[in-house]
Amino acid sequence: MQLDAVDQRIIALLMADARSSYAEIGARVSLSAPAVKRRVDRLRSRGVIKGFTTVVEPSAVGWTTEAFVELFCTGRTTPAQITVATRRHPEVVGAYTVSGEADALVHLRAADIGHLEQVLERLRAEPFVTSTRSMIVLSRLVETPTPVPAPEFPAR
Numbered sequence: 001m002q003l004d005a006v007d008q009r010i011i012a013l014l015m016a017d018a019r020s021s022y023a024e025i026g027a028r029v030s031l032s033a034p035a036v037k038r039r040v041d042r043l044r045s046r047g048v049i050k051g052f053t054t055v056v057e058p059s060a061v062g063w064t065t066e067a068f069v070e071l072f073c074t075g076r077t078t079p080a081q082i083t084v085a086t087r088r089h090p091e092v093v094g095a096y097t098v099s100g101e102a103d104a105l106v107h108l109r110a111a112d113i114g115h116l117e118q119v120l121e122r123l124r125a126e127p128f129v130t131s132t133r134s135m136i137v138l139s140r141l142v143e144t145p146t147p148v149p150a151p152e153f154p155a156r
Contacts, residue, residue, distance in 0.1 A: 001046050006031065010039055011049065014022045035084050063091075063109040066137035069123065070102035077103060077128040085126045091119045102133070 003011070008031050013020055022033035022040070029036070043049045058066070071082065078099050082104050086095040094107035106123065110116040116136070124132055 001048060003048070007043060007048075010036060011043070011102065014040070014049070014052075017149055026128060058109050062111050065110045065112055066140070067108045067110075068135045068137070069106045069108060070098075070133040071104040071106060071123070071129055072101070072102040072126045072131045072133075074130055079104075081128055084127070086123075089119060089122060091115070 006029050010025055013025050013028055022036040025031075026033045026036045031039075040049065056065070073082070082095060082097065084090045086104075088105055089108075090106050091110050092106055093109050095101065096105045100106045109118065109146055110119055120132060120134060121130060
């Protein structure tokens with residue numbers, strides 16, 4: 001789907017604050033609230049906007065340990081198998097196939113090191129996993145949502 005400059009700006013504004021009203025967004029992009037709603041509805045129906053969510057600080061809910069784990073798998077492991085297996089673990093917040101030595105990279109959050117160790121043991125028990133290599137996050141330096149090129153509009 002081709003996005004015009006107004007769509008891109010609407011997406012950027014929603015990413016900055018998904019609770020913004022259509023009227024607030026409309027004021028920033030020079031459209032009426034109903035016109036913004038129609039565009040958002042169209043973006044949702046075409047799968048550009050997949051949903052709206054609340055971003056929670058993991059440490060606020062007791063998940064203070066974070067790690068990235070490289071998975072090394074047997075030769076015929078498919079991305080679908082990795083997807084199914086990693087979704088079984090609530091501590092997995094992201095899983096990706098990657099280039100390089102590892103077959104996949106898994107992003108984990110856990111309550112503490114003991115919990116992380118349990119999760120790693122469960123991942124290693126998956127029948128296709130031959131080994132893992134873990135990197136524990138010491139501090140998060142930069143976290144940003146998916147960037148969307150958004151042309152500047154004149155202030156109103």
